Amino acid sequence: MANTTTEFDTIAAISTPPGEGAISIVRLSGEDALPIAEKIFKGRDLQKVASHTINYGHIVDPENGEVIDEVMVSVLRAPKTYTREEMVEINTHGGIVATNHVLQLLLSHGARLAEPGEFTKRAFLNGRIDLTQAESVMDLIRAKTDRAMQVAVNQLDGNLSRLIKNIRQEILDALAQVEVNIDYPEYDAVETMTTKMLLEKATMVKKQIEQLLATASQGKVLREGLATAIVGRPNVGKSSLLNYLLHEDKAIVTDVAGTTRDVIEEYVNVRDVPLKLIDTAGIRETDDKVEKIGVERSKQAITQADLVLLILNNSEALTDEDRTLLAATQDKKRLVILNKTDLPVKLDEAELQQTVAPENIIAISALTATGVDQLEQRIADLFWGGIDNSQSTTLVSNARQIGLLNQAKQALDDVLAGIKAEMPVDLVQIDMTRCWDLLGEITGDAYQDELLNQLFSQFCLGK
Numbered sequence: 001m002a003n004t005t006t007e008f009d010t011i012a013a014i015s016t017p018p019g020e021g022a023i024s025i026v027r028l029s030g031e032d033a034l035p036i037a038e039k040i041f042k043g044r045d046l047q048k049v050a051s052h053t054i055n056y057g058h059i060v061d062p063e064n065g066e067v068i069d070e071v072m073v074s075v076l077r078a079p080k081t082y083t084r085e086e087m088v089e090i091n092t093h094g095g096i097v098a099t100n101h102v103l104q105l106l107l108s109h110g111a112r113l114a115e116p117g118e119f120t121k122r123a124f125l126n127g128r129i130d131l132t133q134a135e136s137v138m139d140l141i142r143a144k145t146d147r148a149m150q151v152a153v154n155q156l157d158g159n160l161s162r163l164i165k166n167i168r169q170e171i172l173d174a175l176a177q178v179e180v181n182i183d184y185p186e187y188d189a190v191e192t193m194t195t196k197m198l199l200e201k202a203t204m205v206k207k208q209i210e211q212l213l214a215t216a217s218q219g220k221v222l223r224e225g226l227a228t229a230i231v232g233r234p235n236v237g238k239s240s241l242l243n244y245l246l247h248e249d250k251a252i253v254t255d256v257a258g259t260t261r262d263v264i265e266e267y268v269n270v271r272d273v274p275l276k277l278i279d280t281a282g283i284r285e286t287d288d289k290v291e292k293i294g295v296e297r298s299k300q301a302i303t304q305a306d307l308v309l310l311i312l313n314n315s316e317a318l319t320d321e322d323r324t325l326l327a328a329t330q331d332k333k334r335l336v337i338l339n340k341t342d343l344p345v346k347l348d349e350a351e352l353q354q355t356v357a358p359e360n361i362i363a364i365s366a367l368t369a370t371g372v373d374q375l376e377q378r379i380a381d382l383f384w385g386g387i388d389n390s391q392s393t394t395l396v397s398n399a400r401q402i403g404l405l406n407q408a409k410q411a412l413d414d415v416l417a418g419i420k421a422e423m424p425v426d427l428v429q430i431d432m433t434r435c436w437d438l439l440g441e442i443t444g445d446a447y448q449d450e451l452l453n454q455l456f457s458q459f460c461l462g463k
């Protein structure tokens, strides 16, 4: 942050996407929002209109009387606003020139250009939302599927915050109890009682944190997409399957082995699972320089994938290359796909079943699209299996939150180890307090300026 900016001066920004549109919104927030808007607005007296009204008028450059735009201006009086500050929203005709001109006028009449995320940052600093809610605002904007959006809205409603706050309250109760008991050190029985209580609390809280952490892998995939590598020997039909799942001919398909030379990445939703599909060059020993690089990248794609779709040609016997791929992917989450089932069968499925569970072998024909439905269903089952897919589930999906939950869990492990080693209660208490602090960082009850700047700088301008 530059030295000239103060934390609560009046800020302005264009809150709609840049470019041509029907309407654009220029937002102001801060003590002087109304007086500044007044200076460039001709219409009703904005200071006198009722809050939460929209008012017709014109933006006029006070220097020369030039009319910049015909507008609608919303007046939102503190504290019932997005930032809890005085706010004004100017709805302009959505061109770049007029909208920028309005912003420039506000800047030359006392407003400062907002930093990315600064409106939402103020909503946090002014206590309207906590950090998990602020983070969910960004998740909401970036959501790629209905389900990802639901998760974000759930978090914006404060459900994760409430969970964390309840856990923190439990810890605080325990710590208060310890304080009281420490005041009576003459009673040996009190110490035993205190230790027992701490043990119970720490065990219970650890369980709750573990339950939250168990949702993390699904949460992460919802945000980033399940990285799904399509691998197999040349010509087995990898690009054909990619094209089918995408419902468009993105990858080049030919009967020449080695058609795909590089890795192709595409996003697609399969039954509301966001997949980041990675089509790879067919893996084989090759002397072709370009193809060789492609093959190396394919191997890398396997390493990085959350899910591997290994394609085999059902109309040919298994080759050593197939066997190598089967071995190379056996520790990954994997589906083995028998393609070209429209042709006569030559592949020995019995050999396959020695190493692959039958429910993970799926027969399809990318040419006639048979079996692709079952494949999609299996992907969805694999993904949603084991988690409660109801709308109300609270998932943690954010790397910062997950990192802090893991540290909080570690602190509880230290508490439990301390109790087991019969350490004095006041030492155990230190680890319990650390857990309380770490959970506080998730909601922003405890935070450092650096964290806030880093977090909000990832936001869009005007948010």
Ligand SMILES: Nc1nc2c(c(=O)[nH]1)N(C=O)[C@@H](CNc1ccc(C(=O)N[C@@H](CCC(=O)O)C(=O)O)cc1)CN2
Pocket (backbone or CB within 6 Å): 025, 079, 080, 081, 082, 089, 128
């Ligand atoms: N024009 C416009 N549309 C928008 C926003 C905005 O700022 N401007 N929002 C911004 O992203 C979102 C809406 N989010 C909002 C969240 C809270 C409050 C608010 O004023 N809350 C007050 C009072 C609520 C009430 O009247 O009961 C509060 O919680 O105290 C406003 C907008 C989406 N649409």
Ligand SMILES: Nc1nc2c(ncn2[C@@H]2O[C@H](COP(=O)(O)OP(=O)(O)OP(=O)(O)O)[C@@H](O)[C@H]2O)c(=O)[nH]1
Pocket (backbone or CB within 6 Å): 232, 233, 234, 235, 236, 237, 238, 239, 240, 241, 252, 253, 254, 255, 256, 257, 258, 259, 260, 261, 280, 281, 282, 283, 339, 340, 341, 342, 343, 364, 365, 366, 367, 368
């Ligand atoms: N009969 C039949 N042919 C198929 C099927 N799937 C793909 N093919 C054909 O197999 C050939 C190779 O398909 P691709 O999708 O290019 O195969 P690939 O695995 O991407 O090949 P490389 O990029 O060279 O590694 C093309 O001629 C496809 O039309 C299928 O299910 N049945």
Ligand SMILES: [Mg+2]
Pocket (backbone or CB within 6 Å): 238, 239, 240, 251, 252, 253, 259, 260, 280, 281, 282
């Ligand atoms: Mg290909």
